[in-house]
Amino acid sequence: xSTEPDNSLKQFAPDRVLICPSILAADFGNLASDIKVAELAxxxxxxxxxxxxxxxxxxSLGPGIVNAIRPSTDxxxxxxxxxxxxxxxxxxxxxxxxxxxxxxxxxxDPVEEVIGQIHSHGCSAGLSFRPDTDPSRxxxxxxxxxxVLAMTVEPGFGGQSFRHDVVPKxxxxxxxxxxxxxxxxxxxxGGVNNETAIVALHAGANLFVAGTTIFKSPLGVNAATxxxxxxxxxxxxxxxx
Ligand code: DX5
Ligand code: ZN
Numbered sequence: 454x455s456t457e458p459d460n461s462l463k464q465f466a467p468d469r470v471l472i473c474p475s476i477l478a479a480d481f482g483n484l485a486s487d488i489k490v491a492e493l494a495x496x497x498x499x500x501x502x503x504x505x506x507x508x509x510x511x512x513s514l515g516p517g518i519v520n521a522i523r524p525s526t527d528x529x530x531x532x533x534x535x536x537x538x539x540x541x542x543x544x545x546x547x548x549x550x551x552x553x554x555x556x557x558x559x560x561x562d563p564v565e566e567v568i569g570q571i572h573s574h575g576c577s578a579g580l581s582f583r584p585d586t587d588p589s590r591x592x593x594x595x596x597x598x599x600x601v602l603a604m605t606v607e608p609g610f611g612g613q614s615f616r617h618d619v620v621p622k623x624x625x626x627x628x629x630x631x632x633x634x635x636x637x638x639x640x641x642x643g644g645v646n647n648e649t650a651i652v653a654l655h656a657g658a659n660l661f662v663a664g665t666t667i668f669k670s671p672l673g674v675n676a677a678t679x680x681x682x683x684x685x686x687x688x689x690x691x692x693x694x
Contacts, residue, residue: 460529460552461577462660463599464648470685471497471660472678474529475642476522477513477611478664484518487668488525498529498553500642502611503546505536508560508675509609513532516542516549523550533581533642533662535608537561540570547574555579555602555640558590568597572616579640583608588622595633600660601626605653606643611664616646620656627657647684654688661685 465471474496479487488499501519506512520531529552536542539554540562548552554571558564558580571578579600580591584607591601603623605615623641630637640660641653650661663681670677 459526459575461575461599462529462531462553462579462638463577463636464529465497465638467630467638468659470654472667472681472685473498473500473502473660473662474667474674474678475502475533475611475639475662475664476668477502478668479513482669484522485525487674488522490674491667491678492526492528494667495529495676495682496667498531499526500664501530501532501533501551502664503532503542504609505535505538508537508557509535511609516545519546519549519551529553531555531579533579533602534560539565543567543570543574547569547571547576551576553577553579553600555581557581557583557599557608558594559583559586564594565597568594579638581608581642582622584619586615588626591626591630595629595637596635598637600638600640601630602640602659603641604643605645605649606639608643611643612669613644615646615649615652617649619650620652623653623656623658630657645681647680650681650685651688654685 504513532551577599581602642662645663
């Protein structure tokens with residue numbers, strides 16, 4: 454068990470509206486400086502999209518990159534494992550600096566075993582479902598996780614359009630989380646912009662992954678982050694059912 458201060462996502466109240474830029478959309482040739490610019494812009498933590506070319510048809514980055522960017526910021530690293538066999542890599546991503554790790558319900562390892570492995574390192578743990586997956590597949594594990602990630606695009610690539618058909622699933626999961634005795638975040642990822650974030654907020658999401666909207670905006674990272682934050686805070690707090 455880690456004796457370090459808890460830098461996991463458990464430090465945040467479940468009704469806090471938080472912005473987590475995905476470095477998938479950052480300049481891979483200048484990740485450290487993009488991270489510093491985003492931190493100065495006031496983002497809450499960083500979302501790191503890991504892809505294995507098997508679970509999704511793309512390959513992104515591994516523990517070596519996470520280790521290389523770790524010194525760039527003290528903000529939490531939220532590692533999203535879009536990989537078929539997460540069990541093999543939990544220790545490596547924790548050693549590289551992950552504070553939170555999300556695995557997919559559609560992955561091939563036993564969910565409870567991997568969630569337990571993540572928690573044994575003192576990290577918070579999340580469970581994600583793809584847009585076409587029935588969210589009830591994550592319900593049996595709600596007692597053991599700290600976050601549910603509803604994918605609002607088919608995982609694999611940034612810059613896709615938000616899938617509005619996932620919105621009722623966000624609402625459904627929010628209803629389950631509100632009935633739980635424990636604090637669980639509801640995160641969305643994919644196609645998040647100033648308009649779609651508001652739709653998801655009203656459906657019950659509280660954590661917003663944004664790659665393109667933050668790192669590829671013509672406004673620049675600082676103004677884009679402020680615009681997204683203003684859009685969300687203008688709507689009041691997280692909707693509970
Ligand atoms: C998909 C990735 C993307 C990324 C954010 O596998 O998880 O959703 O984080 O993408 P955009 O650019 O849509 O914000
Ligand atoms: Zn992601």
